Amino acid sequence: MPVDVEAVFRAEYGRAVAVLVRFLGDIDLAEEAVQDAFTTAVRRWPQTGVPPSPAGWIITTARNGAVDRLRRESVRGARHAEAALLHAAGPPAEEGPVRDERLRLIFTCCHPALAPQARVALTLRLLGGLTTARLARAFLVPEPTMAQRIVRAKAKIRDARIPYRVPRDADLPDRLEGVLAVIYLIFNEGYGGDPALCAEAVRLGRLLAELMPDEPEVTGLLALMLLVRSRRAAREDADGTLVPLPEQDRGRWDRDLVAEGQSLVRACLRRGRPGPYQIQAAIQAVHSDAPTAADTDWRQILRLYDQLMALAPSPVVALNRAVAVAQTQGPARALDLVDALDLGGYHVWHAVRADLLRRLDRVAEARHAYDEALALSRSPAERAFLDRRGRALAADADE
Template identity: 60%
Template sequence: MDLAGIYRAEYGRCVATLARLLGDINLAEEAVQDAFATAVEKWQEPPPNPGAWIVTTARNRAIDRLRRETTREAKHAQALLLYAQDEPEEVGPVRDDQLRLIFTCCHPALSPDARTALTLRLLGGLEVPEIARAYLVPEPTIQQRIVRAKKKIKEAGISYRVPHAHELPDRLPPVLTVLYLMFNEGYAATAGPEHIRTDLCAEAIRLARELAALMPDEPEVLGLLALLLLTEARRPARIGAGGELVLLADQDRTRWNRALIAEGHDLVRRCLRRNRPGPYQIQAAINAVHTDGDATDWRQVLALYDQLLAIAPTPIVALNRAVAVAEVHGPGLALAALEHVELPGYHRLPAARADLLARLGRTEEAAAAYAEAADLATNETERDYLQSRHTELTGRTP
């Protein structure tokens, strides 16, 4: 029985459904965790619909908890109401439980970092180390953000409420961030033997589609959806027959999903017609270039990264731009471009430096950089790839 897989697939949905039923995010999360603990004890085989079992069990546990913890008339009435109700009437423009919970967690009373950390925990079911990796910050920092966010929700009396239509645009940036980070964790898992978590990728794309249907005139929403689709289209070619990582230059393009590519390109064209460029649209355009034809036009990719760096000057963008610089102007200029990029603990920076050093014939330095990257990598597939590159250069395992 793959209870861990069921947890990853169902946790976010169950929390979102219970938050709507209970009107209390903290209670919903605790009830779902209790239900999964019960499943460990009772399941010999998963039921036909494990998510429904978890929701029903969690709901009943929440009612029991309300009755135990207080005898106040209001709480007793709340428990009775939960027994009596079937499905509360949905109000407002957001119909999907998980999408509604994302907007709820992205309340303006919470700090931007707290919003996304909390939502990734509740919706993605991501653990603190995974979220910390997505943010490139220490785990205690993420834990504190989540604790503070929950405390703020309780103290400020922030209810589980669907935002009105006029409130949606102000909540949009952190919502996009959450979906982007959720997909990234699925596409390159922080840790474990599996490099790709297809459940997270699929859920992020589903929610991005829901968001695009809800806000079809927001170009950054369309840009994000295009980015996810074009990235997902390449997934079948990213892992080789032996489970090894296959880089873009070595991928079999016939294995790419042409339907997703066509849909992504169409969305990019729609964004271009709006002429309101943003970070997700530019990243989508970069991926459109990668998936256009039989080879990547690296000059066009570099021009787009120059544009992206101008509006989103982050170390990650600078790192990715350096890869394009190497293809257009050579590894020497790319290595110089990385000289002032700082990403502590992020394995892809020394990995990029290692590749450039190897291309320059600086074998000893390249091997040291590959060893550093392998030490930092927490996903087994990526670590294996980096160690293999080190071995190719030195003849020994780091």
């Protein structure tokens, strides 16, 4: 894919699909129409140049192509095509609190009739254009499992006749948990190497905070994303290798984002209604408070992880908590906790084990754990870091 088309795809795929879903009332047709439009762009733009409004061109081309296809199919007597063509002629205007098309799509896909994991996976597929393979890695499940999950979610929407409409105010709280999970996963995917997705997640987080200012978990998620994003410039070195948080140059952190995130965390604390995103944001705020890595209040971070485990226990949270245990109680105790977790398919688990084993001078085991992490990681920056750590251990062993 030419670089200009690829950049437009990353920035505008989600909005184009959201607009077409609302216009056509059919998820599969909307996806196919947008993908066909990008295929056309790949052929035409190298000769004609990128249009003044690339997003508008994609949406218009997708809409026209879909309508043409529906007309051809309706002539052949396909009832679903006739129904979709009527929908494309112009659905009635709707009233409701959600005005942004992409945020509207998230709320639509987070309908209570869909299973929670299906809501998140489907929205990431539609909004971010993520492949099934990328989604499977994000959810730590096999690729065929993820493919089935997406197909079933689409079928559920079709068979249950779930409407493509703006949720009313009374519907918003029931869908909030799924919406927050979607936005956070979009952010994590973007932070792992796609800045456009990262920026989109923050944009959606800000919109959601405006829409639901009295929901502390919304504020907590926005704070969490801002604090993590503030470190983006320091996260990789000049060679594109991951720089772990303790080794980052804190002078390269975006202090404006840090200040905004910390302010939001303080606002959450004043409300006294803690939730998982607020606690995660508070953990990041503690990191951001420390002028150097050595000044980090790990005991406070461990207390926060204890709260998070009480509210939202998971193996990944337990893994992160073990990192704090290593800083407060030593690597041996932390390794016992890590080894008790069933996360063998998660590259971060192997990377954490490798670091703990290294600190315990169990060099051969540490090198093997780094190799395992390297085999599972898909991030170039992470792979470069893991490879460097493994080579350093090998060099030390040879001396």
